[in-house]
Amino acid sequence: MQVKRFFAADMRQAMKLVRDELGAEAAIIGNRRIAGGVELTAALDYKLSALAPRVPNMELEDELRKTQSRIVSAQAELNNRSDSDASINLQLFSGKPVSAVDTHIEPTLEEPPRPFAYTPPAPAEPAVGQRAYDSMRSELNGLRELLEVQLGSLAWNQLQGSRPQQANLWRRLQRVGLSGPLSRDLLSMIPEIDEPRQAWRMLLAHLARMIAVPDIEPLEEGGVIAMVGPAGMGKTTTLAKLAARYVLKYGPQNIALVSMDSFRIGAQEQLKTLGRILNVPVTHVDPGQSLVQALEPLLRKRVVLIDTAGLQASDPALRMQLESLAGRGIKSRNYLVLATTSQKQVLTAAYHSYKRCGLAGCILTKLDETASLGEVLSLAISHELP
Secondary structure, eight states: OEEEEEEESSHHHHHHHHHHHHOTTOEEEEEEEETTEEEEEEEESOOOOOOOOOOOOHHHHHHHHHHHHHHHHHHHHHTOGGGHHHHHHHHHHSSOOGGGOTTTSSOOOSSOOOOSOOOOOSOOOHHHHHHHHHHHHHHHHHHHHHHHHHHHHHHHHHHHHHOHHHHHHHHHHHHHTOOHHHHHHHHHHSOOOSOHHHHHHHHHHHHHHHSOOOSSOHHHHOEEEEEEOSTTSOHHHHHHHHHHHHHHHHOSTTEEEEEOOOSSTTHHHHHHHHHHHHTOOEEEOOTTSOHHHHHGGGTTOSEEEEEOOOOOTTOHHHHHHHHHHTSTTOOEEEEEEEETTSOHHHHHHHHHHHGGGOEEEEEEEOTTTOSOSHHHHHHHHHTTOO
């Protein structure tokens, strides 16, 4: 028996690695969440043996039965070729995930099969029972993800046979990194076209029209402009580029820089150096200091650029920083700085963490380093961020 571990960013990529290296006959014997993705343990020529006795838990057993029943029902439903086309269209173009199609994944067996035998041992301590409960719940979540991957793979193969042109366009949109709902919306906007290049150009044209762009550039509009976002997104670099562009066009008289980053080592010195180079004043705002009072001497400036600290969502200082920017006396336009090289989960978490201060739009950075723009464009379009 050959056993091997596979690491990937998500379950779909991990399953692809298993199929590419061990083939379709490989059996998944373990899965768990790790930092940065998932870990799958797969084996060839694997014979299922009885599991070690577990702590009995009625809630776990009930959830396991439901999951097993869903898997059996889904496999039986997928074997029915007459209903496959309708299932494909519903999964890929209706905007609902596989797990949300209740009519196709409802238990149909009165007594689902029980491949795992549970031997009731002696009562265990509560801590052990909780660990077993958490472990089983993690395994069930993994089973659901595996089921979604298998259903999605089968649906894709059947769609490719029945509607090859839309299937190819869908695949190209996914390679770009666009989200499923956005890809479905784009595909619904174009008619049936025999020429693939023309259809692709139409898709890109519709995508470009969906991207909101401000009528006036932030620097031309003037006022207080704040760069917000997690660490490493490029806030300070973006501020430096904007300040240099303004000084080259209008001179250093009507612009000022403000730093709220007292957490990163060297952050204030970096902004001081930029101020000396551009010959513009730099003001530092320490934690607990009133941002309104710090901005009072700068009210005559046409543009004030604020560099904020990149803090984690769980950091209490982030809440104080966002409240300062959203204060009544601060009429700032807050722009979320997003690195296009970041993962989808990182981008989504950044938006939900910083939307509390009121976002005027987003600024995309590291465009020359990214492999795809679909993830960040999907976020900006779905939340209407110019």
